[in-house]
Amino acid sequence: MANDAGDADRYGVLRSKRNATRYQILVEIAERQPAVNQQEIADAIGITAQAVSDYLQDLVEQGYVDKHGRGRYEVTKEGVDWLISQTDELRTFVRHVSEDVIGQVEIETAIATTDVSEGETVTLTMRDGALRAMAGDTGSATAVAVTDAAAGEDVGIANFEGVVEYDLGDVTIVSIPQVQNGGSSVVDADRIAEMAAAHDLTAVAGAEALAAASAADLDPDVRFGSAAAVQEAAAKGLDVLLLSATDALSTHTDRLRDQNVSYEVVDAAEE
Template identity: 60%
Template sequence: MSTNGAGERDLRVLKSKRDASRYQILVAIADRQPAVSQQEIADTVGITAQAVSEYVQELTDEGYVETQGRGRYTVTKEGVDWLISRTDDLRDFARFVAEEIIGHVETETAIATDDIAANESVTLSMIDGTLCATPNGSGSVTAIAITDANEGQDVGVTDFEGLHEYEIGAVTILVVPEIRNGGSRSVERETTTTLASDHDYVAVAGTEALATAQSAGITPDLRFGTASAVPEASARGISVLLLVTENRLSNHTERLRENGIGYELVDERG
């Protein structure tokens, strides 16, 4: 049968409940042979033990399974060949779906920098950490809009061409002592304000860190979930100053390392 571009493939195992059950039963026997409980197979496949018995008898009659006494079965060479052929068909079909179907319908969402019409070519860029679409697809990264959008609205885009190239945002970590070690009082206001002026965002983790930002007249951009948010912001090209209380430091540095993001440490602990 034709699968609209996937080639001539026998996909009855997908279309027929009977063939799907036969396939799963053969796999279950091959996985457990020679000691195989029909109830185990039934639980695995999701059918009754009586149905398993009937299928096993049918597979035995066709030469796909050999019975070696009650509860002892093995898959024959013919049965293995049948499994391999159906598995190859499924693998090829899955590859076709992944590459030819899903690959072509993959979409992203961007913010329109101007009015955009559906099917219009657009240029994609990362602005302040957000994917943006601009009419006239003449940039290094382009896509096709799948929806109409006015300036500032979200717009669906697909059929991407090119590769985003933008720098990872710098991360500086200002370590704030815990309250028993002096807390925010141990951090010079000028240190905080100077560092903040060199970064796009300010994030705080811990009460002492929040107090340090507030004492410098800074309203944090990020206060919660910073262990995840800071690496994500940096990966989108945003530079971040992270004020973190010392007892939360290791969690944040570990997450940055896991994401391959470097950082500069400014330690205000005495």
Template identity: 65%
Template sequence: MTDGAHDGTTVLQSKRSATQYQILIEIAERQPAVSQQEIADSIGITSQAVSNYLQDLVENDFVQKHGRGRYEVTKEGVDWLITQTTDLREFVDHVSDDVIGEVEIETAIATTAIEDGQAVSLTMRDGVLHATPGEAGTATAVAVSAAEAGRDVGITDFDGVLEYDLGTVTIVSIPPIRDGGSSDVDHAAVAAEASDHDLLAVSGTEAVATAHAADLDIDIQFATAAAVAEAATKGLDVCLLAVADDLAGLTDTLRNGDAAFEIVEYDG
């Protein structure tokens, strides 16, 4: 056999090797009773072509013939199948991780049913990207999966500008417990501040206690600067109750991002 079966090339580099690989798989699945016509029908070539390949495989000790219509893959044939399958698996991993992974694919919520390959318009709603069939918006993309209304859909091939206003972050400084904690905060003022924002986030036990005292529902507990900044970049206004001791770390991270923020205090 003068093809890739012996020279180390993978089955993808030679049509002949690819066909031999398929034939060996078919024999392994059906042995010992193997019909050449069944193999031909399965892989899409003629019965005569299968016969020619089988002759080469027998001559090169990849297959043993035990009489008419009875074939068996030898140890050498199995070893070659394993090697080629390993190479194929590594190639698929490469394509998945290094090729497809480099294609920019985002996720949106389908406003109505979307088909794979359909053009969509993009909007930002409540901090979440939404996709609508058609190209009426200022930003468009192409769906890479199908989705029903309200489900997640993959999108790529972005074009245009997604128009929406960035959110802001208002940090309400809460005294640490040694300085009075939640008891030293004007709870009514905090409630009024939070009502002007889309989300309420808290960082620190004293901040949690302040939210409870102000009768507020917490949207983001154990809030980090990264989470708050992400919400703001998605167009949401965030009210963050944070213990004063933690402000330096929070503001350093926010300062390095795109979100505008301010710090306020409401002493009780």
């Protein structure tokens, strides 16, 4: 067992399943000693009682556990020392995962509005539905650039502080009747065009909606996956005009409601 402990690297007891099980059993014994119920330990760590018995015999032979009679065990000083060493290894590994691995994962991407150098503090804003990064610490939300970027390029950012302040977008929904109820032919195309001009994006859902957009001389920004796209665009501060066939309407309104996005349904029928 001493050899197993000596082989542990930064992964400690995670290096071998056997060492991991020994570690768990020693912890359970330390918590329950001196009266140790092998079945309780087996249930606690998910192995058989016979396996616990085999591990206990090995731990006694290695000098990490003393046996004082049937069902009575105690972790020795050597066993405690091994537990401490392995716990320190685990603590180091957890710190590595938390700071180096997970920390690296928490890198976002922004669009640089000025030239930015790696390691430089940047101010974050939301504009046109995209996160923007400007060199300097001048706003309510900041981060640190982890890549170099020229203005207009994408830049990696981490170590966020503060909150990016911006208003959620609004969604205006025009319900387009299904074709058997007149479809796009009963919609006021001029009004649709006026509404589109007042919004950042236009989305369509359904063939009737696409025909209504065409009648208004519009080239929709979103045609596919519109429920998710409309919700995300509004969440990033864009105002969206959604032309939706009536049979697709509830799919969109349900998603917007679930995500607390403001919307209204309007009538664009010809008078």
